[in-house]
Amino acid sequence: MSIDERAVRRRPTKAQQRKGRIRNTLLARRLTQLGFAVVIIVAAVRHQLEPTAGTSASVDALCPFGAMETLITWLTTGTLISRIHPSNLVLGGALLIATLLAGNPFCGWICPLGSVQDLLWRLGRWLHLPELKVPTRLDKQLRWGRYVVLALVICFSVSTAKLWFADYDPYLAILGLDWLFNPGGMAVAGIITAAVVLVGSSLVNRLWCRYLCPLGGVLSVLSRFSFLRIRRNENACTDCTLCDRPCPVGLQVSTAAPAVSADCIGCLDCVATCPSKGR
Numbered sequence: 001m002s003i004d005e006r007a008v009r010r011r012p013t014k015a016q017q018r019k020g021r022i023r024n025t026l027l028a029r030r031l032t033q034l035g036f037a038v039v040i041i042v043a044a045v046r047h048q049l050e051p052t053a054g055t056s057a058s059v060d061a062l063c064p065f066g067a068m069e070t071l072i073t074w075l076t077t078g079t080l081i082s083r084i085h086p087s088n089l090v091l092g093g094a095l096l097i098a099t100l101l102a103g104n105p106f107c108g109w110i111c112p113l114g115s116v117q118d119l120l121w122r123l124g125r126w127l128h129l130p131e132l133k134v135p136t137r138l139d140k141q142l143r144w145g146r147y148v149v150l151a152l153v154i155c156f157s158v159s160t161a162k163l164w165f166a167d168y169d170p171y172l173a174i175l176g177l178d179w180l181f182n183p184g185g186m187a188v189a190g191i192i193t194a195a196v197v198l199v200g201s202s203l204v205n206r207l208w209c210r211y212l213c214p215l216g217g218v219l220s221v222l223s224r225f226s227f228l229r230i231r232r233n234e235n236a237c238t239d240c241t242l243c244d245r246p247c248p249v250g251l252q253v254s255t256a257a258p259a260v261s262a263d264c265i266g267c268l269d270c271v272a273t274c275p276s277k278g279r
């Protein structure tokens with residue numbers, strides 16, 4: 001066999017190239033999730049070790065949801081929420097603009113609470129815990145829970161002019177690491193929501209994201225207007241429904257017409273699963 005023939009044989013086909021690209025993208029997603037989780041955990045440890053020095057920000061300073069709370073309070077009352085960190089405003093503004101432009105990869109690629117839930121879901125399968133299937137109709141109704149929580153946050157943030165949700169926020173309860181450094185200082189409400197997330201997301205994939213997260217609710221609304229959405233190629237689709245199985249937020253990708261639901265978190269697992277060449 002000549003050298004040219006061997007080179008042609010070794011050259012990957014288009015399908016192999018596409019598979020390789022998708023594999024690299026999924027790996028990039030996992031590494032990005034890990035990177036942001038490490039940043040938050042390092043920030044939490046530093047803050048816990050120097051709580052009075054004021055040299056390191058707490059993890060709530062790195063949460064964009066605080067910006068939305070203060071923005072709503074400012075629009076309705078003309079005052080800013082007390083103790084808001086400038087980084088909240090920068091992160092919140094950047095997230096709103098990015099979501100309008102590119103959909104919601106924040107939840108699939110960046111949010112450490114989402115990554116914790118991904119990890120717990122995998123752990124649940126590894127431990128052979130039962131997988132709770134939420135009936136489609138109930139699932140649709142439960143998704144409104146995010147807006148109920150959002151409405152409560154708005155009402156109480158406006159009336160108290162403080163970060164009211166902080167006591168209930170599982171992100172702070174889990175990733176703030178009070179349970180490790182200062183368990184006695186944890187709010188009971190935070191312990192309860194953290195327990196719901198920790199147990200629930202090992203039984204229902206991304207339970208908090210699907211049904212309760214107010215930030216996820218805001219991002220879902222904004223995603224409706226975004227330029228970039230995952231789209232099903234109706235001409236290439238064979239209705240095999242394989243793409244429905246890996247969706248962490250339980251979307252029916254196989255019936256998308258053609259854009260998937262605005263609840264999509266851009267994880268690309270459905271794209272990786274699709275066996276069709278024309279996807």
Ligand code: SF4
Pocket residue numbers: 106107108111112113114115208209210213214215216217
């Ligand atoms: S829905 Fe909420 S908890 Fe879930 S990934 Fe998005 S912001 Fe994080």
Ligand code: SF4
Pocket residue numbers: 230246247248249250251253260263264265266267268269270271
């Ligand atoms: S629709 Fe696809 S990209 Fe969006 S969350 Fe579901 S699996 Fe991920």
